[in-house]
Amino acid sequence: MKANNRKLDLKSGRVELSHGSGGRAMAKLVGELFHAAFANAELLKGNDQAAFSVEAGRMVMSTDGYVVTPLFFPGGNIGDLAVNGTVNDVAMAGATPLWLSAAFVIEEGLPLADLKAIVDAMAEAARTAGVAIVTGDTKVVERGKADGVFITTTGVGVVPDGLALSADRARPGDVVILSGTIGDHGIAVMSKRENLSFETAIVSDSMALNGLVAAMVAAGGDAIRVMRDPTRGGLAATLNELAESSRVGIVVEEEAIPIRAEVAAACELLGLDPLYVANEGKLVAIVAPDKAEAVLAAMQADSAGRDAAIVGRVVEDDHHFVQMTTAFGGGRMVDWLSGDQLPRIC
Amino acid sequence: MKYVDEFRDGKIARRLAAAIAEAADPARDYRFMEFCGGHTHAISRYGIEDLLPDNVRMIHGPGCPVCVLPVGRVDAAIRLARRPEVTLLTYGDLMRVPGSGGVSLLRAKAEGADIRMVYSTLDALKIAESEPDREVVFFAIGFETTTPPTALALKLAKNKGLANFTVYSNHVLTPAAISHILESPEVRKLGTVRIDGFIGPAHVSTVIGTRPYDYFAEEFEKPVVVAGFEPLDVMQAILMLVTQVNDGRHVVENQYVRAVRPEGNLTAQREVAEVFELRESFEWRGLGEVPYSALRIRPAYAGFDAEKRFDIPYVPAPDNPACDCGAILRGVKEPRDCKLFGTVCTPETPMGSCMVSSEGACAAHWTYGRFRDPAGARRKAS
Numbered sequence: 104m105k106a107n108n109r110k111l112d113l114k115s116g117r118v119e120l121s122h123g124s125g126g127r128a129m130a131k132l133v134g135e136l137f138h139a140a141f142a143n144a145e146l147l148k149g150n151d152q153a154a155f156s157v158e159a160g161r162m163v164m165s166t167d168g169y170v171v172t173p174l175f176f177p178g179g180n181i182g183d184l185a186v187n188g189t190v191n192d193v194a195m196a197g198a199t200p201l202w203l204s205a206a207f208v209i210e211e212g213l214p215l216a217d218l219k220a221i222v223d224a225m226a227e228a229a230r231t232a233g234v235a236i237v238t239g240d241t242k243v244v245e246r247g248k249a250d251g252v253f254i255t256t257t258g259v260g261v262v263p264d265g266l267a268l269s270a271d272r273a274r275p276g277d278v279v280i281l282s283g284t285i286g287d288h289g290i291a292v293m294s295k296r297e298n299l300s301f302e303t304a305i306v307s308d309s310m311a312l313n314g315l316v317a318a319m320v321a322a323g324g325d326a327i328r329v330m331r332d333p334t335r336g337g338l339a340a341t342l343n344e345l346a347e348s349s350r351v352g353i354v355v356e357e358e359a360i361p362i363r364a365e366v367a368a369a370c371e372l373l374g375l376d377p378l379y380v381a382n383e384g385k386l387v388a389i390v391a392p393d394k395a396e397a398v399l400a401a402m403q404a405d406s407a408g409r410d411a412a413i414v415g416r417v418v419e420d421d422h423h424f425v426q427m428t429t430a431f432g433g434g435r436m437v438d439w440l441s442g443d444q445l446p447r448i449c
Numbered sequence: 450m451k452y453v454d455e456f457r458d459g460k461i462a463r464r465l466a467a468a469i470a471e472a473a474d475p476a477r478d479y480r481f482m483e484f485c486g487g488h489t490h491a492i493s494r495y496g497i498e499d500l501l502p503d504n505v506r507m508i509h510g511p512g513c514p515v516c517v518l519p520v521g522r523v524d525a526a527i528r529l530a531r532r533p534e535v536t537l538l539t540y541g542d543l544m545r546v547p548g549s550g551g552v553s554l555l556r557a558k559a560e561g562a563d564i565r566m567v568y569s570t571l572d573a574l575k576i577a578e579s580e581p582d583r584e585v586v587f588f589a590i591g592f593e594t595t596t597p598p599t600a601l602a603l604k605l606a607k608n609k610g611l612a613n614f615t616v617y618s619n620h621v622l623t624p625a626a627i628s629h630i631l632e633s634p635e636v637r638k639l640g641t642v643r644i645d646g647f648i649g650p651a652h653v654s655t656v657i658g659t660r661p662y663d664y665f666a667e668e669f670e671k672p673v674v675v676a677g678f679e680p681l682d683v684m685q686a687i688l689m690l691v692t693q694v695n696d697g698r699h700v701v702e703n704q705y706v707r708a709v710r711p712e713g714n715l716t717a718q719r720e721v722a723e724v725f726e727l728r729e730s731f732e733w734r735g736l737g738e739v740p741y742s743a744l745r746i747r748p749a750y751a752g753f754d755a756e757k758r759f760d761i762p763y764v765p766a767p768d769n770p771a772c773d774c775g776a777i778l779r780g781v782k783e784p785r786d787c788k789l790f791g792t793v794c795t796p797e798t799p800m801g802s803c804m805v806s807s808e809g810a811c812a813a814h815w816t817y818g819r820f821r822d823p824a825g826a827r828r829k830a831s
Contacts, residue, residue, distance in 0.1 A: 368450050371450065371453060429496045433497055434820070435496045
């Protein structure tokens, strides 16, 4: 019986099927790893659910699955991504994110040290964002049935009175604001992919945006029509979604869109269009024209929105096209991404 | 970005646009074909058409290696990839090209075939070396630009005695395709399509030089300007073509002097000649059979030729009869003239070759340019 009292071998141990089978091994994993890292009163009660009191008003809820390859990339790992991504999805409603759940599907054989690094990153990201991970679940699947670890997080937050941000609220004349440089996350991850490694100093922009959102709401209130974080599919996908939902057109200025020189260079080499590359710490806001400058100033005053810029405007267009005035002086469409963005050959 | 931004400068673009507008004779119009999909992409992506006067029009040519690959060859690659012992490697933009029944390499991969994307032929060699139990086949496509790397891989494979590496060669030749267009009845005999000059692909010319184009300039009396792929390169090439037409000249000029020499890259040419030989004929999607327009692997390298190692019978597969790609590639029609364009044929579900790669005329127009179509011709994506 002595062996059972041993602590998890976080240095050289690996996740085994027994860690997910509901027995003592699982209790040990949950206790020594998850509870230790996420420590909060609600989680430590050890119930199958978390209970919390709510005030009157509107709440929002969002869920997202994270399956990034590789698990560790410059500037972060799947853990902080899983927290920041869901915090941001909740915050895009103008809400204050408060609670998260986290469900892990772990592939047998994942080094416990990796899992600990991921869980620690989640705990740190949650602390930074001011949210608590209050409930969770752990499953272990046979080797080959998952890719290291998949994490699903669900977030719940409360919306300040008087706010009803929604994708169908953009109106011709509104202003499109972007919170910072595009493409950092996608290029950072791609730089570490198998068969494609290249040297770069680019790091992921994975970051919680709820602080930035709170500052924007304070400055613009309901004049902020909608906010969305341009993750998969990049800025292009987000602008097309918003144009379609609001049944309007959007015209952006290429020169106004902030992009790091390294990201532009990497895209150039790989034949990618940065407009379609993923971001994990940026948001697009569509704001009524009279409050646009105030919202922009509030964003620029926040570290998460230092490089914020007005990048375009909403126009009438029955086709709901997103168009761009190129830095070169011509015009083009910014269409939905078709399929995956695959590199061109020559 | 150094060495890039200089060639995308909006101020210089406006100056060049003014120079083109001034040079273009309002009493006539100018129709130039950019052969290469790289130029088509640049013209669309940077909105160059907006900077040209109305009487200077660009016709998008067939120089997109993914687009001109016939369906039968995609089918053959898929059949090859479905063999349990085979790992098929290829460049990324081939993955989505639909073969017969809409089955693409991506779809075959999802169904279990071992198909992987590589960035270079050297990566392909590495995979063959590290996985000796797999039959590693490189699905090679491209014009003269991508041929030398394939030749190099074949030579290295031979030197290393790699027994599990073969190449399925689909390399094609630029001059043969341009000849084919100029010989086509619409251009040569009927005069229904006027092409006043060509923008030649610079990357191809870094390998083959500018001399192979002398023939067109003389025989067909068409000016050719070999140009780089940055938008300012394209604008400058258009100005050079307008000037030649005005002067009644038809010679080969080199706009891309920063990389192209008249004789090209002799080392690369030698390597290619050592490994490859001409095919008597090759089918091009949209153009049909084009004589002496493609390369196969020489008998000395037969051990590395997938067509020799595996039984890959070629079964031609016709395009949708309503598809106008052939006419679009020859400049007879524009993408929006095709009744499939934007209805059943979009980049998500391409029916014809011009829609399959971002460098194809239809895909470029759909992705970047369709907002310019007259309201009646606009069709909405589903």
